[in-house]
Amino acid sequence: MNRLGVLISGRGSNLQALIDAIRNAELNAEIAVVISNEPEASGLTRGQSAGIETLCINHRDYSPRERHDQAVVRALQERRVGLVCLAGYMRLVGKPLLDAFPNAILNIHPSLLPSFPGTDAQRQALDHGVKVSGVTVHIVTGELDGGPIVLQRTVPVMPGDSPDSLAARILIEEHQAYPAAVRIMLAGRWKIEGRRFVNA
Amino acid sequence: MNRLGVLISGRGSNLQALIDAIRNAELNAEIAVVISNEPEASGLTRGQSAGIETLCINHRDYSPRERHDQAVVRALQERRVGLVCLAGYMRLVGKPLLDAFPNAILNIHPSLLPSFPGTDAQRQALDHGVKVSGVTVHIVTGELDGGPIVLQRTVPVMPGDSPDSLAARILIEEHQAYPAAVRIMLAGRWKIEGRRFVNA
Numbered sequence: 071m072n073r074l075g076v077l078i079s080g081r082g083s084n085l086q087a088l089i090d091a092i093r094n095a096e097l098n099a100e101i102a103v104v105i106s107n108e109p110e111a112s113g114l115t116r117g118q119s120a121g122i123e124t125l126c127i128n129h130r131d132y133s134p135r136e137r138h139d140q141a142v143v144r145a146l147q148e149r150r151v152g153l154v155c156l157a158g159y160m161r162l163v164g165k166p167l168l169d170a171f172p173n174a175i176l177n178i179h180p181s182l183l184p185s186f187p188g189t190d191a192q193r194q195a196l197d198h199g200v201k202v203s204g205v206t207v208h209i210v211t212g213e214l215d216g217g218p219i220v221l222q223r224t225v226p227v228m229p230g231d232s233p234d235s236l237a238a239r240i241l242i243e244e245h246q247a248y249p250a251a252v253r254i255m256l257a258g259r260w261k262i263e264g265r266r267f268v269n270a
Numbered sequence: 271m272n273r274l275g276v277l278i279s280g281r282g283s284n285l286q287a288l289i290d291a292i293r294n295a296e297l298n299a300e301i302a303v304v305i306s307n308e309p310e311a312s313g314l315t316r317g318q319s320a321g322i323e324t325l326c327i328n329h330r331d332y333s334p335r336e337r338h339d340q341a342v343v344r345a346l347q348e349r350r351v352g353l354v355c356l357a358g359y360m361r362l363v364g365k366p367l368l369d370a371f372p373n374a375i376l377n378i379h380p381s382l383l384p385s386f387p388g389t390d391a392q393r394q395a396l397d398h399g400v401k402v403s404g405v406t407v408h409i410v411t412g413e414l415d416g417g418p419i420v421l422q423r424t425v426p427v428m429p430g431d432s433p434d435s436l437a438a439r440i441l442i443e444e445h446q447a448y449p450a451a452v453r454i455m456l457a458g459r460w461k462i463e464g465r466r467f468v469n470a
Binding site (some may be wrong): 181182184185196197198199200201202203218219220221222223224229264265266267268269270 | 309374383384385396397398399400401402404419420421422423424429464465466467468469470
């Protein structure tokens with residue numbers, strides 16, 4: 071499982087956190103491939119700079135949408151990827167990808183799920199007026215931001231926070247949380263019970 | 271505002287936390303009255319032991335339910351209560367009470383709202399598989415567990431937690447959080463913006 075595939079759509083700052091954790095020997099894994107659905111994603115450059123194979127699989131080139139998922143699955147499987155990490159991947163994960171990697175796709179979300187799923191989670195949190203928010207790393211299932219939770223970390227919401235300032239505070243925790251969650255997954259001492267991720 | 275009325279239905283452990291915080295001069299307030307809707311509530315004894323006036327206003331003696339709320343309001347107003355603290359009060363707060371104490375009723379809930387409102391919040395959290403839970407003190411509005419959030423504190427969910435063990439861990443934070451939230455309310459440097467409680 072310790073061959074990772076990282077899916078991105080943008081700058082991929084969490085990709086960088088994984089690259090750094092591996093480089094610093096905090097994470098015993100290898101990133102086999104970085105795949106973006108967006109040709110312009112600046113995260114592709116991060117991957118290349120780190121000497122990692124990068125691919126663009128542009129979703130606009132595939133129809134219907136399952137065909138795009140299938141192309142991504144093929145690329146991952148050809149590189150013997152065991153664990154898929156979404157890092158700002160702005161596509162819904164379709165059935166072909168879910169079926170090919172059961173309980174082996176992680177996502178990172180900038181809220182304490184189940185609060186504030188979906189887009190603009192930091193703004194949702196501010197508008198709701200919570201005093202604590204954070205980050206959730208979870209296994210991806212067919213339910214949006216609803217899969218078993220591997221790890222959560224909290225941050226305070228400060229008076230005067232904007233969505234940007236809160237997002238920046240959460241991002242610092244994200245960069246710790248994602249490598250830590252991957253480490254837990256690779257250690258393999260876990261099971262799924264109901265909708266719970268139980269780590270021994 | 272620093273004359274408190276505490277409403278209970280049971281053992282009132284958060285009542286005890288308020289009594290202790292006042293006694294230790296951590297909270298500059300006075301509990302003017304403790305009111306239970308349940309004659310058998312053991313929290314009534316806590317109040318009496320602390321030399322506080324205690325009342326039972328049994329909801330079974332009032333019909334329709336607004337009459338019970340009105341009796342509670344009357345008792346609170348006669349004692350010039352400025353801030354009402356629900357401490358395990360198992361009644362919905364009706365319109366008479368909300369109207370008499372606008373933005374002046376606090377409740378404490380054993381989850382990080384908006385996650386897991388309603389009853390059995392600790393079990394809900396365990397079943398969902400969150401890795402962090404906590405406590406929320408919020409202003410009571412017509413929406414169940416939905417009012418502006420004054421304060422939140424977090425606790426980890428541990429592998430092997432039962433609803434009871436998680437509840438016990440949260441309760442320790444509750445006993446810190448409730449006096450702290452009352453202190454914030456009494457300091458008076460806050461305002462409500464939209465659904466947010468903003469403390470200066």
